[in-house]
Amino acid sequence: MKITKICCIGAGYVGGPTMAVIAQKCPHIQVTVVDLNKERILAWNDENTDNIPIYEPGLSEIVAEARGRNLFFSTEVDKAIDEAEIIFISVNTPTKTYGKGKGMAADLKYIELCARQIAKIAKDNKIIVEKSTLPVRTAEAIKSILDNTGNGVQFQILSNPEFLAEGTAVQDLLNPDRILIGGDTSVEGQKAIQVLVEVYANWVSENKILTTNVWSSELSKLTANAFLAQRISSINAMSELCEQTGADVNEVAKAIGMDSRIGSKFLKSSVGFGGSCFQKDILNLVYIAKSYGLNEVADYWEQVVIMNDHQKRRFSNNIVQTLYNTVADKKIAFLGWAFKKDTNDTRESAAIYVADDLINEQAKIVVYDPKVSRRKILADLDYLETRTSEENADSIITFDNPYLSCEKAHAVAVLTEWDEFVQYDWQKIYDNMQKPAFIFDGRNILNKVALEKIGFVYQGIGN
Ligand code: NAD
Numbered sequence: 001m002k003i004t005k006i007c008c009i010g011a012g013y014v015g016g017p018t019m020a021v022i023a024q025k026c027p028h029i030q031v032t033v034v035d036l037n038k039e040r041i042l043a044w045n046d047e048n049t050d051n052i053p054i055y056e057p058g059l060s061e062i063v064a065e066a067r068g069r070n071l072f073f074s075t076e077v078d079k080a081i082d083e084a085e086i087i088f089i090s091v092n093t094p095t096k097t098y099g100k101g102k103g104m105a106a107d108l109k110y111i112e113l114c115a116r117q118i119a120k121i122a123k124d125n126k127i128i129v130e131k132s133t134l135p136v137r138t139a140e141a142i143k144s145i146l147d148n149t150g151n152g153v154q155f156q157i158l159s160n161p162e163f164l165a166e167g168t169a170v171q172d173l174l175n176p177d178r179i180l181i182g183g184d185t186s187v188e189g190q191k192a193i194q195v196l197v198e199v200y201a202n203w204v205s206e207n208k209i210l211t212t213n214v215w216s217s218e219l220s221k222l223t224a225n226a227f228l229a230q231r232i233s234s235i236n237a238m239s240e241l242c243e244q245t246g247a248d249v250n251e252v253a254k255a256i257g258m259d260s261r262i263g264s265k266f267l268k269s270s271v272g273f274g275g276s277c278f279q280k281d282i283l284n285l286v287y288i289a290k291s292y293g294l295n296e297v298a299d300y301w302e303q304v305v306i307m308n309d310h311q312k313r314r315f316s317n318n319i320v321q322t323l324y325n326t327v328a329d330k331k332i333a334f335l336g337w338a339f340k341k342d343t344n345d346t347r348e349s350a351a352i353y354v355a356d357d358l359i360n361e362q363a364k365i366v367v368y369d370p371k372v373s374r375r376k377i378l379a380d381l382d383y384l385e386t387r388t389s390e391e392n393a394d395s396i397i398t399f400d401n402p403y404l405s406c407e408k409a410h411a412v413a414v415l416t417e418w419d420e421f422v423q424y425d426w427q428k429i430y431d432n433m434q435k436p437a438f439i440f441d442g443r444n445i446l447n448k449v450a451l452e453k454i455g456f457v458y459q460g461i462g463n
Pocket residue numbers: 009010011012013014015034035036037040077090091092093110113114131132133134162163164165166276277
C-alpha cells in the first residue's frame with residue numbers, strides 16, 4: 001500500500017511537532033493536522049512561524065519549510081479523515097474529573113468522539129493509529145466502535161505511542177531511541193504495521209523500529225512514563241534524607257549514576273516533576289491495576305505520585321519556615337513557571353502548587369518566565385479553584401524582566417531550570433532585594449558558593 005495522505009486529529013504538543021517532522025522527512029506524503037480548536041489552527045497557520053502555538057526549539061523552522069508544501073493545518077476534520085489512508089489520533093486523554101474513576105482513570109471521551117467521527121466519514125479501508133497515550137486494551141474499544149457504526153469498511157488499529165519529551169521534541173522526533181508499533185497478529189494487522197514502519201523508515205533506521213502486539217505497545221507507554229517518574233521520586237526521596245544528614249543529593253546522584261546498571265540520566269532532584277504526562281499516566285496505571293484487583297501493584301506505583309506531591313509541599317513549607325514562619329505580604333519572586341525549560345507548557349508545573357500554597361499564606365508572588373504569559377499563569381491558578389479569579393489576580397504580579405521581578409523581593413524561588421537564570425547579574429539582584437536575601441533553588445542550577453559570597457542565604461534541594 002502506497003501512502004499518499006496522512007491525517008492527524010489533534011494539533012497539540014504531540015500532534016503538531018510529530019506531524020511537522022513526518023512532513024519534513026516524507027515530502028511525498030501530504031500531512032494534514034486537524035483540530036476542533038479554531039484558535040489553535042489559526043496560530044499554526046500564522047504567517048510568522050515564530051507565532052505557532054507551541055514553543056519547541058527548532059520547530060518553527062521545520063513548519064516554515066513544510067507548511068503549504070505537504071503540511072497543512074485545518075479545522076476541516078471530515079475532509080481530512082475522508083482523504084487519508086492513515087489517521088493518527090493524537091487528542092488529549094486527561095485524568096477524569098467526574099464519575100467513576102474520577103481523579104484516576106483516563107478520560108477517553110475525546111478518543112471515542114474521534115472513533116465515531118471516523119466511523120461516520122470513512123468510505124474506504126483505513127489504518128487508525130493510536131498516538132495518544134491510552135489505557136491498555138483501548139484499541140479493543142476503538143475497534144468495536146468502528147466495526148459497529150462504520151460503513152462496512154475495514155479498519156486496522158495500531159498503537160504507536162509517542163515518547164518525545166517537551167523542550168526536546170524536535171530532536172527526539174528526528175532521532176528517537178525507538179519507534180514502537182503494536183498491531184494485530186493477523187495477516188492484515190501485520191500488513192498495517194509494515195505500512196507504518198515504511199513511513200518512519202524514511203528517517204529512522206529499521207533496527208530502531210520495534211513491532212509488538214497492540215497490548216504490549218499500549219502498556220509499554222504507561223510503563224516507560226512510570227519508570228521515568230519513579231526515578232525522580234526516588235532521588236527526591238533521597239534529597240530529604242540528604243538534608244537531614246549532611247549528604248549532598250547531587251553527589252549521591254553522581255555516585256549512583258556511574259553504576260552503568262543505574263545510569264546517570266533522569267536523576268536530577270527538583271521541586272517535583274510536572275508536565276501533562278507523568279502524574280496522569282501513573283494514576284491511570286494505578287486505576288487499571290486496581291480494576292484487576294492488583295492492589296499491591298497499584299499502591300506501589302501510587303507512591304511515586306504521593307512522593308512528588310510531598311516534594312512540592314515541602315518546598316513551599318520550607319520557604320515559609322525559613323522566612324521566620326510568615327510570608328504574609330512578603331514578595332516572593334518566582335523565576336520560571338513552565339514545568340521544565342525550553343517549553344511554554346505549564347500543565348501540572350510544580351510552580352502552580354507552590355504558588356497556591358504561598359498565596360494561602362498571603363504572600364505576593366511576582367513571576368517571570370521567558371515563555372509563559374500572565375493569562376496562562378492566572379488560568380493555571382484558577383483551575384485549582386482554591387479562591388476566586390479576582391483573588392488570584394490580586395496575588396500575582398508578572399513582569400517580562402527578571403530584574404524588575406526580583407526588586408524588593410524577600411526571596412527568590414527558582415521553579416524552572418531555564419539556562420538564562422544562571423547567567424543573571426546576581427550582584428545586581430542582591431543589591432535590590434530585601435535583606436536578608438533568600439534564594440530557594442528548586443532546580444539546583446545556581447552556584448551556591450558564588451551566591452553566598454555575594455551575601456545571599458542559599459538553599460537548594462537536598463544539600
Ligand atoms: P494537547 O491538549 O496539547 O492537544 C490535543 C488536541 O486535540 C487539542 O488541541 C484538542 O483541541 C484536540 N482535540 C480533542 N478532541 C478532538 C476532536 N474530537 N477532534 C479534533 N480535535 C480534537 O495534548 P498533547 O499534549 O498533544 O497530548 C496528546 C496525547 O499525547 C495525550 O494522550 C498525551 O498523553 C500523549 N502524549 C503527550 C506528550 C507530551 O509531551 N505532551 C508526550 C507523549 C504522549
